[in-house]
Amino acid sequence: MSTVTTDEGTGLSISAAAEALGVTAHTLRYYERAGLMLTPVDRAHSSHRRYREADLRWVTLLTKLRATGMPIRDIRAYAELVRFGEGNEAGRLALLEAHREAVLTQLAEVRRSLEAIDTKIAVYREKTHA
Amino acid sequence: MSTVTTDEGTGLSISAAAEALGVTAHTLRYYERAGLMLTPVDRAHSSHRRYREADLRWVTLLTKLRATGMPIRDIRAYAELVRFGEGNEAGRLALLEAHREAVLTQLAEVRRSLEAIDTKIAVYREKTHA
């Protein structure tokens, strides 16, 4: 029925974590294989993954980076910096700032395009509705 | 040379059109093959494409739909409506309005995600700069 936490290693099962994060279990395994996790995910019974709070927080950030269009390879680069430890905060900052700029540029283009589409919509509203 | 509307000299070559539109010639041929054009593109010398103003305007709209993330298949559906002629303006309007809603939803998510990333950026700025 419900696979909840066991005594060994607190944390969510992969399906519970997936549900909590709004992704599929497939995607969680894929992110891990792709080298996006900071540390190996904990295991219970020496096989089932256990997602801890830190994992969930990290994946939450990953989903935000993905939602804003950052490619997997860039996320991996960022993860590597974080994994490497303190001392490269400037690099992480640069990476995130570059991404931020890319997103803003993208947002601007979408807005411009949407305006044109809105104009088209207005024309059709005139035609069908007037 | 001045009276015939299908004059060979009328219209841009595919490379000129591509440049004007900010896409590649490959993409223009692809759009055509994908059934996105309203009418067959004119030909000069019975082989080379000639893009007329109406073609350019149409592709400009296509690029705006693409820039806002509309899938090729939806654009094709829209093109089919337009190609079919007058009488289905309500359908076209519905299609565009549905797309508009999708874009707004997407924009909202991107903005939310970007805010979280901005927070992260602020933290790094503190760390590296303080």
Added chain:
DNA sequence: ATTTGACTTTGAGCGCGCTCAAAGTCCTAG
């Protein structure tokens, strides 16, 4: 004891939107 079901791994497959390769045609310049 057996069945169920959630998990595991590896590698393959998919849908999308281009992007390119190959082979051929045609026009123009030298």
Added chain:
DNA sequence: CTAGGACTTTGAGCGCGCTCAAAGTCAAAT
């Protein structure tokens, strides 16, 4: 006459981000 270059077609290939199939393990429930 020849060479170059822009074009043509068809079909294949690619990069991305998942998504899934297959075969196996394990623990709990019947």
